[in-house]
Amino acid sequence: MKDFDGKVALVTGTTGIGLATARRLAAGGAAIIACGIDRAANAAMKAELASSGAEALVMDADVSVPDQVRGAVAAGVERFGGLDIIVNSAAVHPYGTAVSTDFDTWNKAMSVNVGSIYLTAHFGIPEMTRRGGGAIVNVASVQGFACQQNVAAYATTKGAIHTLTRALALDHARSGIRVNSVSPGSIRTPILEKAARGDHGSDADVEEAYRRFGEAHPIGRIGEPEEVAELIAFLCSAKAGFCTGADYKIDGGLTAGIGVK
Numbered sequence: 001m002k003d004f005d006g007k008v009a010l011v012t013g014t015t016g017i018g019l020a021t022a023r024r025l026a027a028g029g030a031a032i033i034a035c036g037i038d039r040a041a042n043a044a045m046k047a048e049l050a051s052s053g054a055e056a057l058v059m060d061a062d063v064s065v066p067d068q069v070r071g072a073v074a075a076g077v078e079r080f081g082g083l084d085i086i087v088n089s090a091a092v093h094p095y096g097t098a099v100s101t102d103f104d105t106w107n108k109a110m111s112v113n114v115g116s117i118y119l120t121a122h123f124g125i126p127e128m129t130r131r132g133g134g135a136i137v138n139v140a141s142v143q144g145f146a147c148q149q150n151v152a153a154y155a156t157t158k159g160a161i162h163t164l165t166r167a168l169a170l171d172h173a174r175s176g177i178r179v180n181s182v183s184p185g186s187i188r189t190p191i192l193e194k195a196a197r198g199d200h201g202s203d204a205d206v207e208e209a210y211r212r213f214g215e216a217h218p219i220g221r222i223g224e225p226e227e228v229a230e231l232i233a234f235l236c237s238a239k240a241g242f243c244t245g246a247d248y249k250i251d252g253g254l255t256a257g258i259g260v261k
């Protein structure tokens, strides 16, 4: 018996940590409902999960749009019979100060990064409650604790995710629903690659930036999406039955010290 046999998991974001998590949960026997706006990534995920023999419904869906989240939850429940797990990994990462960030960009960050977690909870928790419980894991960031400069909107969303995680955990604990967040440091995914490449960077520039980012972490390297997926899978599993309302850092020691190399 695998750890997620008979479970149905909704995962937002179809690249990076979302993709690694969908793979991990599917390998554990879960049926996957995945939502993303990157159509090419969605098609690749669909093909990969199908060829691995997993049950999966991969949908082109914008997780900041209520009807699209409602539709994804409904389609998944109809196909697989219910919902047990939600992993919220989709996000945008705008750069800017409060002065240089325009209001549309600010609102988009709030609605994609935080609003989507409200929406998956709003439509998903009633389904989880019908099953007698479940688990939600929200992907936050170390930026929710100690942020860099020029990421005002992004960092704000990550702090909000920590708070929303606690609120959801308290409100739904007696329904058997556990809610936690994970806060990664730098992880090798498309979001980090974009930061590493800048406007015109080469692949060598990206690797050099990854090395530099890694140096900032006491452990001396950046993390891999599979490492984050493994922590998420643990929090989704029955082994984490007493874990709720908490954040779990996975940052190579980044936030353990002050200016430590």
Ligand SMILES: NC(=O)c1ccc[n+]([C@@H]2O[C@H](COP(=O)([O-])OP(=O)(O)OC[C@H]3O[C@@H](n4cnc5c(N)ncnc54)[C@H](O)[C@@H]3O)[C@@H](O)[C@H]2O)c1
Pocket (backbone or CB within 6 Å): 012, 013, 014, 015, 016, 017, 018, 035, 036, 037, 038, 041, 061, 062, 063, 064, 088, 089, 090, 091, 092, 093, 112, 139, 140, 141, 142, 183, 184, 185, 186, 187, 188, 189, 190, 191, 192
């Ligand atoms: N990679 C890192 O260094 C790092 C560090 C800390 C936190 N995180 C967080 O990890 C999570 C996953 O990011 P990642 O690193 O895998 O990068 P990623 O860019 O691969 O993943 C983000 C995904 O969100 C999707 N997305 C964006 N807007 C969407 C929308 N409106 N509707 C549906 N999907 C949408 C993107 O298409 C992409 O697939 C994010 O919440 C990110 O903030 C990443």
